[in-house]
Amino acid sequence: MIxxxxxxxxxxxxxxxxxxxxxxxxxxxxxxxxxxxxxxAGNFVVMAWRNINQIxxxxxxxxxxxxxxxxxxxxxxxxxxxxxYIWVSRYPTALMVGIxxxxxxxxxxxxxxxxxxxxxxxxxxxxxxxxxVVTVVxxxxxxxxxxxxxxxxxxxxxxxxxxxxxxLMMMAFGASMANTVITRVGQYAGRIMFLLxxxxxxx
Amino acid sequence: xxxxxxxxxxxxxxxPREVLYxxxxxxxxxxxxxxxxxxxxxxxxxxxxxxxxxxxxxxxVFVQFVDxxxxxxxFHEPGFIAITYKAVNKGAKLVMLSSSVEGPMMYExxxxxxxxxxxxxxxxxxxxxxxxxxxxxxxxxxAAIASNIRSVYTTDQYxxxxxDITLMQSVNNHEDFTMLISYTMGSPESFVRQFNTQYGVTTxxxxxxxxxxxxxxxxxxxxxTGLLNGGVGAAEMEVLVGRPGDAVKLTDVxxxxxxxxxxxxxxxxxxxxxxxxMKE
Amino acid sequence: xxxxxxxxxxxLIITFIVGMLMIGExxxxxxxxxxxAESVRQWGVLVSAFAMGLGSVNIVIRNLRRIEKRExxxxxxxxxLLIVFFGFVGIGVGMGSASSQYQYIYNTILQPLSGTMxxxxxxxLCSAIYRTFRIRSYQALLFVATGAVILVANAPVVAATFPLxxxxxxxxxxxxxxxxxxAILIGIGxxxxxxxxxxxxxxxxxxxGREEGD
Numbered sequence: 001m002i003x004x005x006x007x008x009x010x011x012x013x014x015x016x017x018x019x020x021x022x023x024x025x026x027x028x029x030x031x032x033x034x035x036x037x038x039x040x041a042g043n044f045v046v047m048a049w050r051n052i053n054q055i056x057x058x059x060x061x062x063x064x065x066x067x068x069x070x071x072x073x074x075x076x077x078x079x080x081x082x083x084x085y086i087w088v089s090r091y092p093t094a095l096m097v098g099i100x101x102x103x104x105x106x107x108x109x110x111x112x113x114x115x116x117x118x119x120x121x122x123x124x125x126x127x128x129x130x131x132x133v134v135t136v137v138x139x140x141x142x143x144x145x146x147x148x149x150x151x152x153x154x155x156x157x158x159x160x161x162x163x164x165x166x167x168l169m170m171m172a173f174g175a176s177m178a179n180t181v182i183t184r185v186g187q188y189a190g191r192i193m194f195l196l197x198x199x200x201x202x203x
Numbered sequence: 204x205x206x207x208x209x210x211x212x213x214x215x216x217x218x219p220r221e222v223l224y225x226x227x228x229x230x231x232x233x234x235x236x237x238x239x240x241x242x243x244x245x246x247x248x249x250x251x252x253x254x255x256x257x258x259x260x261x262x263x264v265f266v267q268f269v270d271x272x273x274x275x276x277x278f279h280e281p282g283f284i285a286i287t288y289k290a291v292n293k294g295a296k297l298v299m300l301s302s303s304v305e306g307p308m309m310y311e312x313x314x315x316x317x318x319x320x321x322x323x324x325x326x327x328x329x330x331x332x333x334x335x336x337x338x339x340x341x342x343x344x345x346a347a348i349a350s351n352i353r354s355v356y357t358t359d360q361y362x363x364x365x366x367d368i369t370l371m372q373s374v375n376n377h378e379d380f381t382m383l384i385s386y387t388m389g390s391p392e393s394f395v396r397q398f399n400t401q402y403g404v405t406t407x408x409x410x411x412x413x414x415x416x417x418x419x420x421x422x423x424x425x426x427x428t429g430l431l432n433g434g435v436g437a438a439e440m441e442v443l444v445g446r447p448g449d450a451v452k453l454t455d456v457x458x459x460x461x462x463x464x465x466x467x468x469x470x471x472x473x474x475x476x477x478x479x480x481m482k483e
Numbered sequence: 484x485x486x487x488x489x490x491x492x493x494x495l496i497i498t499f500i501v502g503m504l505m506i507g508e509x510x511x512x513x514x515x516x517x518x519x520a521e522s523v524r525q526w527g528v529l530v531s532a533f534a535m536g537l538g539s540v541n542i543v544i545r546n547l548r549r550i551e552k553r554e555x556x557x558x559x560x561x562x563x564l565l566i567v568f569f570g571f572v573g574i575g576v577g578m579g580s581a582s583s584q585y586q587y588i589y590n591t592i593l594q595p596l597s598g599t600m601x602x603x604x605x606x607x608l609c610s611a612i613y614r615t616f617r618i619r620s621y622q623a624l625l626f627v628a629t630g631a632v633i634l635v636a637n638a639p640v641v642a643a644t645f646p647l648x649x650x651x652x653x654x655x656x657x658x659x660x661x662x663x664x665x666a667i668l669i670g671i672g673x674x675x676x677x678x679x680x681x682x683x684x685x686x687x688x689x690x691x692g693r694e695e696g697d
Contacts, residue, residue, distance in 0.1 A: 007587070011595040018599040022224055022606035030560060036596035038564040041539040042571025043593060046585070047304045049576050051339045051532035054357050055525065070526035074533030078540065087490040090691045092530045094494035095501060096343075097682060097690045099527035102505025103346045105679035107396040111426070112672030115400075116665055119424035128654070132662045139666030165666075170622045172416065172663035174629030175655055177616075179412040179433075180608065181464050182457065182637055185231075186412070186434035187602035189456040190277020192231045193449065194595075203236055220610045227609055241639040244649060247657070273598035304535075305597065307580055308589045336581075339535055340528035346505075347524040350517070354525045361581050401509065419656065420665040435637060458640040465634045467613040468627060475617045 001201040012199040015191050139165040215474030223467060230463045234455035243454055248422055249439040252407050252429020255382065256286065261294030263381035264374055268394065269310045269334075270303035270387040275411055278434035279386045280313050281450035282409045285440040286384060286431075287317050291324045292444075295381070296370055297332035300356070302344055303389060307337050307360060330369045336360035342393040349377045349397050349404075377402040382428075384409060391418050395426050409436065495685040501527075502683035543568065567592070629655060 003009065017032035052074070059067040073092040080089040120136050122129040141158065142165030196202045259265060267287070271279035290297060301307055314334070326332055338344045338355045347355045352375060358364050365371040373379060377398060382405035385394045391408040398404040405428050410418060412433035422430045431437060435457070437450035501523055508520040542564070549561040571593075575585050618624045635641050636652035681687040 007591040010591050014592070014595040015599045018596060018603055019606075022603055023221055031563070032596060034560045034564045035567055035592060036600055037542065038567035039571055039589075039593040039596060041542050042568045042575065043308075043589065044304055044535045045539050045572050046575030046580050047307070047337050048339060048532045048535035050336065050580055052529065055355065055532075056529045058357060066522075067529075070529040073526070074530045077530070077533050077537060080537070081540065081544070086692070090490065090494040091497065092533070093690055094497040095523075096527055096530050096534065098498035098501035099343050099505060099524060100341070101498070101679045101682045102502035103343055103524070104393075104396070105502075105676055105683070106506045106509040107400045108672055108676050108679070111392070111396045111400040112668055112675075115424050115426055116420060116669055116672075119420075120665065128658050132658055135659060135662035136666045139663050140669065143666070143670040167622060167625055168659065169663050169667070170626045171629045171655070172660045172667075174626035174631075175633045175660045176413070176416045177612075177626070178630040178633035178637070179415055181605070181612070181634060182435070182461065183411040183413040183433055184602055184605035184608055185457060185460045185464075186278050186453050187274055188599075188605045189231050189235070189434075189453055189460070190449075191595075191599050191602060192228070192456075193235055193277065193452070194598075196232065196235055216614075218613070220606075220613075223609055223613060224606045227606065239640060241643050243639060244642065246653070273594045273596075274601040276594075276598060277602075305593075308586065308594065311581075311586050312590065312594075338528060339532040341531070343524055343527040343531065347521070347528055350524070351521055354521055355528050362579075415656075416660055416664050417668065419661045420668055423657070423661050423665075454639050458638045461634045461638040462641070464609055464612060465631055467609060468616060468631060468634075471613045471616065472618050472627065 003199050003201060008199055012195060015195060019191075135168050139168055141165055142169065210478070212474045212478040215470050216478070218470070226463055227460060230459040231456050234459050235452060238452060239455045239458060241455070241458070243435075243438050243442050243451065245439045245443065246432065246436065248419075248430035248432060249436050249443065251422075252286075252384075252431060253289070253440065253443045255405060255407065255428050256289045256293065259290060259293035259295045259381065263293075263295045264379055265290045265295040265297055266380045266383035267297060267299045268383065268385040268387065269299055269301045269306045269313070270385055270389060271309055272303060272305040272388065273309070275388045276309060276312070278411070278437045278450055278453060279388075279409060280309070280316070281434075281448050281453075282431050282437035282440055283313055283386055284317055284448065285437065285444045285446060285450075286409075288320055288446060289440075289444045291320060291326060297326075298335070298370065298374055298380075299333065300335040300348070301337045302341065303387065304337060307334075310334055310360075329363070333368055333370050334360045335365075342390070342397060345393055345397040349402060351376050377404050380404050382407065384429075388414065391427075392421070395421055399426055407431075491688075491691065494691055495688065498690075499683055499685060506683075539568070 013028075014032050014035070017028040018036070020026055021029040021033070052071075056067050056071045056074070060071065073095060076088050077092045078089070079085040079087075120133060122133055124130050124133065138161055141161045144162075267283070269283065271283075287297065299310060301310065321332065335352075335356045336359065338348070340347070340355070344355055352371075353365060356365060359368060359371075380398070383394070383398060384407040385391060386409045387394075388411050391410050391414060394408065395406050399406040406426070407429035408418060408422075408427050409431035410433065412435065415430070415432045418427065418430060421427045431440060434450055434453040438447075438454045441447050441450050504516070504520050504523060508516050546561040546564050550558045550565075552558065571585075571588065574582070574588060578584050616623075616627055616630075618627055632648065632655065633652055636648040642649045678687065682690065
């Protein structure tokens, strides 16, 4: 039974309007695009306000004067819209970049090197393990751009290994492409489910 | 265009895109109206997640980052429901929060779907489960949550101070987390870096299939314990917990849609290869 | 104080100090460092919340300009955009993001739009696959063949009929792809660490913008 709920009809309209964008530009799609942009931007502001209120303003109200510093830094971000005072926005930017970079980089060596390299040391007692280790090494050789040995006895085999690495990576990228398609299929199927089940009442 | 340029091989390479799009849409509609109900093999990644959830004891704190958006709701929501069902059956306490801006709204939608089994398990908000809301800051916020959750959350999503919430009185930082999972289409690595690499917290990820290639090496090394691979993984989890739902329906869509894309790939290349041979 | 010191050097020093503080906290188990780092991180979260509004301010400014110009029908869309934007902000901030009113407008307006906008790229993806993935070389053949195996093996109707395909897919994902991406991740990791330290030590200054402002 087709839905009589106006909100379901509005949702169906927006779903179909955005889908038509893939076919060609049209007023409904443009209307939906603008609505999306506005709603998303508004949602960002609402969520941001909640955080600012919860951490900053409530903290200040409870007597934590030091919260004035990040609150002023936050407001200073908006000086980027002033040609004269744009340099003031560098202070909060520097703070965010410093914290973000420090927090990310500090665990990187263990996260993306040590543990990955340790796990690559597999017992060479099966085809899969041998293939795995060889693939990692061969693909890593591909990334060694700075090594250009003059001796052709070394350069030529290194070139072949690097080419083999490229072939193996192309296989991985093909699998990655397929995974991207599968993700988008799954995502869009959710919208089709909504249209069929919630809007048209089928199934 | 001459007759030389208008052979069957040219036509195979120039099918109008509207035809392709309509075929895609039809390939999704058919299985959703007429499910196939085929068996779903369980991947080792999903199996490790399920086995890890099986080790939860009553009272353990299971942290869930509701970080998916409306775009990935079709598979993240069924995965969340299946995993939460399992955790509730094990008697775990649920601390839910979001580091993604659409998370709170996704939570409000999914809570209505999990409320029935929360209620039948006798779960009470504030004592057995809580939702803290959204925090800005991406990886910085995750680092802050790991070291002291109260540095970014002073209240839950509904304005109740954390100290007034029974469950949160004993949850302060990573030491109180038994395990965590992130449902995300963003950067799953940041969760692993901030929780598992630094503090050794058991970390699971439910991400989209397109993120899986970059995450698999971390699952293989044990840094990620359980990994749900998008809609396929969510369907596997639904089967394992005995509650087939929307994700299982999605797998039927894959049956048709994947084959349509495969057909596009082959048809385009047949036209290309045969055209090239003709020129020779 | 020199203009350059105030406008450039001090921000670089801030980046250095907080960056090293975060790294120091990881490696040294000192209570006072942990406390200071926790406070600074809290500041970072708060400033990030302010940063979320930057894009919104940009959108408002640009659309006000469109209304001013009154070109074609563009300005009508701009008016609608501002109405929706301020409607969301007004209800969300005034009544709270947990209110039923805000949930209603989110579920009715933003959820279907957000839920369709990114997934609709499926169509462009399919069009791209059809038109551009041509087997012009052995590398392209490997790319297409592997992609085809994964696509087909993820179709349960095929997986049930050809279990060998499922085993092949599992091998590709668990062995070949994992190994290749591990090498890629190690390479990316090297680059990220180098860039991170360049930013912390002030060798990379792109986050501060152009020098003409100094």
